[in-house]
Amino acid sequence: MSIKHRFWSFIELGIDPYLTEYRYNVTESLAKIREKYSYLKNGEESQDKHSIAGRIMGIRRHGKIAFMVLDDGTAEIQLVFRYDILGDEKWKIVELLNIGDIIGVFGRPMRTLRGELSILVEDFKVLSITWRDYPEKWHGIADAEKRYRLRYLDIMLNKKVRSAIVNMYRIEKAFRDFLDAKGFIEIHTPKLQPVYGGALARPFITKMYALNRDVYLSIAPETYLKRSVVANLFKVYEIAVCFRNEDIDAQHYPEFVQIEIYQAFADWNDMMKLVEDMVAYAVKSVYGDYKVEVDKNGDKLVLDFTPPWRRISLEDAIEMFGGIKVKGKNYEELLEIAKQLGVEISDPRKGKLLEKIFEKVAQPKIAQPTYITLFPRDISPLARPYRENPEYAERFEIYIDGLEIGNGYSELNNPIVQYYFFAKEEELRLKSREKFGEVEYHPMDKDFIRALEYGMPPTAGVGIGIYRFMMVLSGLSSIKDVIPYIIVEQENFKTVAEENPDILKYYVEKLKLE
């Protein structure tokens, strides 16, 4: 690059973007200012003075007046820079500012003649600069690879992504508030476990040097939260990161967050009530209403979280949405139905066939929050068999906008039966391996069974996928869009210091780094 870097222009004006200012006294957020001064009429100026700080997101220059857009993380506002107010010296700095620079601003709220609430700038400080050009303002960052590599830019520029991430925090907080008011406590269960369990999935295996052994990354907090119930912590939950060594697609990612809740002396019906109340509470406190309008790439969908939610049994749902009778059918008949539907299936469990048929014909049609109940017992090794018919489990799943969001049940508290189910799982694994290849199964966990042997009360539990829930609420179709940062392969590129040895030399000398 032969042209002088604008960094040197700042230095010439006596501004070092890292050495001149070390802090800025912010007195008000832009969200508050927007609220407080909404009364201003066109052309009206307030005499109040505020200090704000943030990133310049847009610039419109008109000679001796310039308009910029400032984002302070709570909202955006237009800044009005005027030569007659700022004077010659400061105007030179205004001319150097680029989109992406970070400034602190002192000024007065006003509304322009065109009706834009603004800050009339009386003074400002350069707090940091950008060394890289920002993406085009209209399309922003659109290339999927760039979005994930430069995720901070995607979060900064893509409003849908940013509000999903901010609202995820608010939803989690509302869940905690709701549960706290009901006397629940949150427990941190181990992420490094000697036996994995609580779900059916392939685990990550890592080396623990302290004990010179392999350990598993937690696939679910379930068995430890149930131990906590045994410990007389009768109302527990955790917002837990879970790791599952499976493939990535639009609905799955190897690390994800779910909230798991366990309540003693309760059954699945109590848990469905708790969940719909909690979710409705959270949605209302974050979005202002039980009904949320979601923009799915231009298509509008109004989700209604008003409790109670619809409850349909798995087999009824297959009949209702798919027009297929499955009740009382045997394994061979169900296999034939699956084949007709084009469902590839290699699993000896009848329940797995039903689940697959449901996923094919019913799941995509469930838009509003719905409980699908009475899952087959043979695919629910941690759930309590249905009191009226042990072919089923007292288990429900939550579906919203065609996505599976959660899973809950009356927890199996019988250590004898739990032992039997785990033993069956091992058997299933060995049997299936010959016939179908590897299937996911739940490993024997005798330590967990021993906990049950000390006595666990009747208990209901649930797990709700936080990322999936946020996908649904924000209308984002890929789970990666609501995960703050995902893994990407390292890439070769040059840093600014590598490309500008003169600037590197400047700082090394200035800060006496050698």
Add this chain to the structure above:
RNA sequence: GGGCCCGUAGCUCAGCUCGGUAGAGCGGCGGGCUUUUAACCCGUAGGUCCCGGGUUCAAAUCCCGGCGGGCCCGCCA
């Protein structure tokens, strides 16, 4: 694990079918402009066309291999 698609300037993209001097808009830089909302006007710089190999007089373009990324199917939430 299987299939399909994408990779060109800082960003968004065109050019690729039918091989023949590397393009536009935005952004950057320089100039003009005191009320704009993707401001506008004039000028200007900016490229390893993802990488490697092959075919050809000639490759961004055709072929092969690789890398990076996306989507779908199978499996997991």
